[in-house]
Amino acid sequence: MKKEFLARILVILFILIAVAIPFAGQWLFSRNRINTIELHARMPENGGWSIERIDAVVDEPIHLRMTSDDVVHGIAIGKSDLPGVDIYPGEFVETTFVFDQPGQYTFYCTRWCGPNHWRMRGTIDVSGEGRPLQPEPQPLFVTLDIDIDSPPIVETVPTEQVSAERGANFASLLPTYAIDRTTYLSTSPAVLWMRLRAESALFSLSDQDIWDAVAWIWQRQTTPENLENGQRLYAENCAACHGETGKGDGVMVRNNPVWDPGNHNMDKSSGSFTGEGFVRPRDSSDPKNLLGTSPALLEGKIIRGGMGTGMPYWGPIFTSQQIENLVSYLFNFAWGFTPNENLD
Amino acid sequence: MVRLDLTRYPWALSILRNRWPQFLLRAVTLAGFVFTILTGLFGSVVGSHNFAIIFVWIAWWTALKLFFIPFGGRSWCSICPIPMPGEWLQNGGILMPRGKGFGLNKRWPKALRGSWLQAGGFLLIGLFGALTLTSASVTAFVLLFIIVLAFVLSLVFERRSFCNYLCPIGGFTGLYAQAGPVEVRVKDAEVCASHAEKTCYTACPWGQFPLALKSSANCGLCMECLRVCPSDNIAVNLRPWGSDLGPKTKHRLDEAFLGLIMLASVLVDSAVFLGPWGQIKSAAYAIGSTPWFIFAGVFLFAALVILPGLYAGAVKLSMLMGSSRTTLRKSLAKYSQVLVPLGLMAWIAFTISFAFAKFSYVLPVISDPLGWGWNLIGYSNSAWVGQSTSISLLLQVVMLAVGLAWSSRVALRVSGTHRQALPLVTFSGIFSFSMLWLLIG
Numbered sequence: 013m014k015k016e017f018l019a020r021i022l023v024i025l026f027i028l029i030a031v032a033i034p035f036a037g038q039w040l041f042s043r044n045r046i047n048t049i050e051l052h053a054r055m056p057e058n059g060g061w062s063i064e065r066i067d068a069v070v071d072e073p074i075h076l077r078m079t080s081d082d083v084v085h086g087i088a089i090g091k092s093d094l095p096g097v098d099i100y101p102g103e104f105v106e107t108t109f110v111f112d113q114p115g116q117y118t119f120y121c122t123r124w125c126g127p128n129h130w131r132m133r134g135t136i137d138v139s140g141e142g143r144p145l146q147p148e149p150q151p152l153f154v155t156l157d158i159d160i161d162s163p164p165i166v167e168t169v170p171t172e173q174v175s176a177e178r179g180a181n182f183a184s185l186l187p188t189y190a191i192d193r194t195t196y197l198s199t200s201p202a203v204l205w206m207r208l209r210a211e212s213a214l215f216s217l218s219d220q221d222i223w224d225a226v227a228w229i230w231q232r233q234t235t236p237e238n239l240e241n242g243q244r245l246y247a248e249n250c251a252a253c254h255g256e257t258g259k260g261d262g263v264m265v266r267n268n269p270v271w272d273p274g275n276h277n278m279d280k281s282s283g284s285f286t287g288e289g290f291v292r293p294r295d296s297s298d299p300k301n302l303l304g305t306s307p308a309l310l311e312g313k314i315i316r317g318g319m320g321t322g323m324p325y326w327g328p329i330f331t332s333q334q335i336e337n338l339v340s341y342l343f344n345f346a347w348g349f350t351p352n353e354n355l356d
Numbered sequence: 357m358v359r360l361d362l363t364r365y366p367w368a369l370s371i372l373r374n375r376w377p378q379f380l381l382r383a384v385t386l387a388g389f390v391f392t393i394l395t396g397l398f399g400s401v402v403g404s405h406n407f408a409i410i411f412v413w414i415a416w417w418t419a420l421k422l423f424f425i426p427f428g429g430r431s432w433c434s435i436c437p438i439p440m441p442g443e444w445l446q447n448g449g450i451l452m453p454r455g456k457g458f459g460l461n462k463r464w465p466k467a468l469r470g471s472w473l474q475a476g477g478f479l480l481i482g483l484f485g486a487l488t489l490t491s492a493s494v495t496a497f498v499l500l501f502i503i504v505l506a507f508v509l510s511l512v513f514e515r516r517s518f519c520n521y522l523c524p525i526g527g528f529t530g531l532y533a534q535a536g537p538v539e540v541r542v543k544d545a546e547v548c549a550s551h552a553e554k555t556c557y558t559a560c561p562w563g564q565f566p567l568a569l570k571s572s573a574n575c576g577l578c579m580e581c582l583r584v585c586p587s588d589n590i591a592v593n594l595r596p597w598g599s600d601l602g603p604k605t606k607h608r609l610d611e612a613f614l615g616l617i618m619l620a621s622v623l624v625d626s627a628v629f630l631g632p633w634g635q636i637k638s639a640a641y642a643i644g645s646t647p648w649f650i651f652a653g654v655f656l657f658a659a660l661v662i663l664p665g666l667y668a669g670a671v672k673l674s675m676l677m678g679s680s681r682t683t684l685r686k687s688l689a690k691y692s693q694v695l696v697p698l699g700l701m702a703w704i705a706f707t708i709s710f711a712f713a714k715f716s717y718v719l720p721v722i723s724d725p726l727g728w729g730w731n732l733i734g735y736s737n738s739a740w741v742g743q744s745t746s747i748s749l750l751l752q753v754v755m756l757a758v759g760l761a762w763s764s765r766v767a768l769r770v771s772g773t774h775r776q777a778l779p780l781v782t783f784s785g786i787f788s789f790s791m792l793w794l795l796i797g
């Protein structure tokens with residue numbers, strides 16, 4: 013009977029050990045990490061970020077211990093230079109963020125984890141002393157009252173390949189408003205072309221010459237470095253839907269129906285959470301689509317996102333300069349300029 | 357035939373007879389079982405970082421097919437934790453022989469005897485396998501369900517009814533234990549004849565009578581008979597592989613059914629997990645979707661129509677070529693033995709194909725069982741995805757060849773003439789080449 017008693021004790025002991033390992037381990041482990049926030053990344057369909065709001069204080073580091081519960085994700089902080097981190101399923105990575113300015117920051121997923129990838133966002137509220145983050149000025153599309161939800165489609169487009177270099181030859185002929193930055197921002201290439209076409213001083217120029225001039229005007233508003241930055245941002249953030257060449261055929265939307273102007277203001281309910289019911293983005297490489305669009309309108313779209321479409325809002329993530337670079341880069345699609353292939 | 361009786365060695369006899377060595381192993385497996393359920397429920401949802409997935413579906417499932425069965429027949433059942441709690445209650449203690457505990461002790465219904473339910477359970481595992489194999493929590497729930505079911509049944513029915521008639525693993529191990537190299541038999545039949553009490557039968561949790569044992573399929577190697585025999589008349593023999601297979605043993609139709617289900621399962625598993633068809637794999641995962649229903653339909657059709665049809669055709673042909681008059685039913689049962697080595701070797705080949713590549717996950721999950729980022733033994737980040745090396749490929753081919761040769765030999769032994777064996781050899785050949793194509797092709 014004594015042996016039987018011993019056997020029972022042993023069974024209970026072994027089972028207790030089995031139960032204790034996870035619970036005691038968890039306790040011991042978390043004791044050394046009181047200041048660490050455990051953040052699980054999951055596709056939005058699986059719940060998104062496990063924590064969507066983090067409070068922090070200026071100059072006090074926050075330690076994040078992160079893992080993914082499904083596919084590869086990444087984390088980065090919008091409008092900041094803090095380096096992003098990749099998060100692999102089942103593995104833990106740790107990182108530390110320190111903020112030197114109070115304000116509200118957005119953290120977001122940097123890997124194309126699925127059609128709802130862009131919904132993986134959370135905020136970090138940083139309180140404390142210091143110069144607060146500059147609030148962004150009102151975007152131009154608001155001050156100019158541009159309806160960014162129904163971008164016009166133009167009929168007159170260049171018939172030949174445009175060339176900004178050729179356009180530079182006509183620079184001296186152009187009226188001053190044409191090379192003014194405000195005109196550039198608020199006017200679409202097609203509208204500017206029509207205004208210039210109506211200028212009597214330019215009667216001697218052919219239609220194509222004027223397109224070349226407009227392309228030159230667009231080009232002089234940016235620099236090769238900014239274009240390169242725009243291209244990189246586009247490849248990282250936009251190409252998955254809009255496609256490498258702006259055709260609107262990115263991997264994430266290939267199964268969606270093609271955009272068609274007739275259904276642009278679709279039934280709002282169709283933009284369901286799963287991304288079903290969305291159509292593909294417009295074909296930006298078709299000049300009819302983009303040449304009617306002003307930089308301010310594009311900027312507005314990027315800042316605010318699409319209404320009833322899958323287009324995310326990038327306002328909290330990109331700086332104004334980054335958005336400007338993106339806009340400049342986008343017009344290359346309409347001009348038919350090939351992107352810089354040397355970029356990795 | 358040659359046998360080596362382990363009980364002739366006093367040390368071996370005392371290890372087998374003493375309840376402690378076996379008890380300690382059981383206590384460890386039981387605790388491990390509880391731990392597995394906990395890790396499955398609370399650990400990482402990423403399968404390759406969860407102890408439950410890696411231990412159940414890689415370590416244990418591999419060990420069962422590459423170690424326990426080929427070297428010990430039903431040896432796993434002698435330390436299996438699943439029936440333990442119920443059995444201890446039935447016996448009124450952990451170190452007690454059968455008999456004086458709780459339980460209604462009802463007999464298992466006649467209609468549900470045989471391996472039919474086990475085969476059905478195995479089919480279910482196949483149909484839902486892809487999900488269970490990747491989801492730690494589903495794995496945990498399956499384990500929990502099985503142990504609770506076994507416990508409840510042990511309170512109602514006598515002995516190990518769950519093991520005998522329901523457990524799919526038991527169906528698997530029992531079937532292939534016939535080819536295994538271990539058996540429990542009586543030493544001297546005369547001694548048994550003159551022993552009126554038949555204490556070994558009373559003590560056997562599996563309801564076996566050692567004197568009558570011709571096949572090891574339903575003996576759980578629990579050693580209870582050895583412990584109670586007053587005349588030391590129980591032998592634990594090492595024997596040549598496949599000793600149970602031949603013309604002398606009796607077989608039932610359900611064994612053929614079980615054998616065929618196992619063949620279908622290994623084919624489908626190979627197609628799903630190793631074959632080049634992504635769609636099959638995703639269909640198998642998308643439980644409830646249309647592709648999954650198609651997958652399930654094809655699986656069931658293969659398991660319940662195509663393979664049984666081919667097998668029945670082969671048996672019928674073989675009957676036509678012989679002169680003896682037996683019923684088809686009897687012949688189907690008799691030839692079921694051909695399916696044993698054929699299936700066993702196919703499962704071994706299948707296991708080799710993924711075990712080499714996946715075994716490297718085992719140390720990391722011991723180091724970090726819940727996938728919480730622990731590093732208990734310093735191996736947490738050591739997983740590498742192994743390659744199917746040429747050695748592993750070669751081994752798979754050899755295993756399949758052995759399976760074909762072995763089952764052909766059994767076909768010949770069972771039928772007696774080459775002419776009659778031929779249709780079954782052809783059946784085995786078709787199966788082996790399909791496996792070869794799936795594994796290597």
Ligand code: SF4
Pocket residue numbers: 432433434436437438439506518519520523524525526527529576
């Ligand atoms: S039949 Fe099943 S439950 Fe019973 S001992 Fe064997 S594996 Fe365990």
Ligand code: SF4
Pocket residue numbers: 540556559560561562563564565566574575576577578579580581582
């Ligand atoms: S015959 Fe002996 S070893 Fe086999 S199950 Fe019965 S008691 Fe256990």
